[in-house]
Amino acid sequence: MLIVIAFVVLAFDLVTKIAVVHFVAPGRPIEIIGDVVTLRLVRNPGAAFSMATGMTWLLTIVAVCVVIAVIRIGRTLRSLWWAIGLGLVLGGALGNLIDRFFRSPGPLQGHVVDFVSVGWWPVFNVADSSIVCGAILLVVVSLLGFEPNGERASSKKDVANSGAAERK
Template identity: 70%
Template sequence: MSEDRPTDHAAVPDTGDEPAAPTAEPALAAAETAKPAGRRRLPTLLAIAAVLFGLDLLTKCLAVAYIKPYEWIPIIGDFAGFRLVRNPGAAFSMATGMTWLLTLVAAAVVIGVIRIGRTLRSLWWGIGLGMVLGGALGNLVDRIFRSPGPLQGHVVDFVAVGSFPVFNVADSAIVCGAILLVALTVFGFEPDGTRSGRKHSSEETA
């Protein structure tokens, strides 16, 4: 007499259906919602702005203390030197009759740069915006606190090179920072740390 022995594995009916292959949709969705790589660059931006602002303020104080108005102090013959002037206009003595408007524009630039910097992840964008912020703050302080009065103050300029209008450290920082930001935009470097050309190519590959 034979006895039925329990089988090791339960019988599974063959329905003919194969397991569904995993799709790439979850991975793509996760990639789209992922945050940009890199750390925030606001501290870098603020550090650069603080250094340039301090340097601008120090050099202006020294210029006012040791250079007489319109006195020429040669550094490289007649090509480059120091000449103290009071500028009511923008960088390089432009828009001299719009001092109050330039003050408001400088204040708006400061606020805008700080707002952008809160989500910034690109080091180079942080450097460029830090230069613009430091320069804008330097000239803004002059317009608020120097004579002839608030919002009408004249900016201290003292660097003379060739036939260029007399300028200061803040003017140089603004111009150099703006050039850097334009170059970053032209070559596709984004404020979030990505590069537009590479971003598009990776999306096409996916």
């Protein structure tokens, strides 16, 4: 499931970026819902909200590490919710990583294509949305006590507590 979700997110991200680069001229946004939601081509050298713009190479290395970590964790997953969350993060990370490697100005320094502009929020792309949604899902799943191995943290505590109660 993790690989399927990551592949779908990556494909959708790549297709939308290719379309936006082809159809949206820089500095000439296309209105979708008035001026609240627009398609606006922006090439982002930094991280989210254009932070760390001078550290593109470092962001690339961090993204590679995230991809490796997700793949390693993914091999041991037994939870559907964790697979979905990590699949969203992996697909998004790969989408932006492809930009970092293959877009100008060059490898490890490529600028990410951002294009969705909603109100006052910074411009973002499908990969960014996927990473954020996946991270939120992982936080919620963790708070609800679901473990990556498919067990529920509260059920482990309940078993331990019932065992202690039986010994008394």
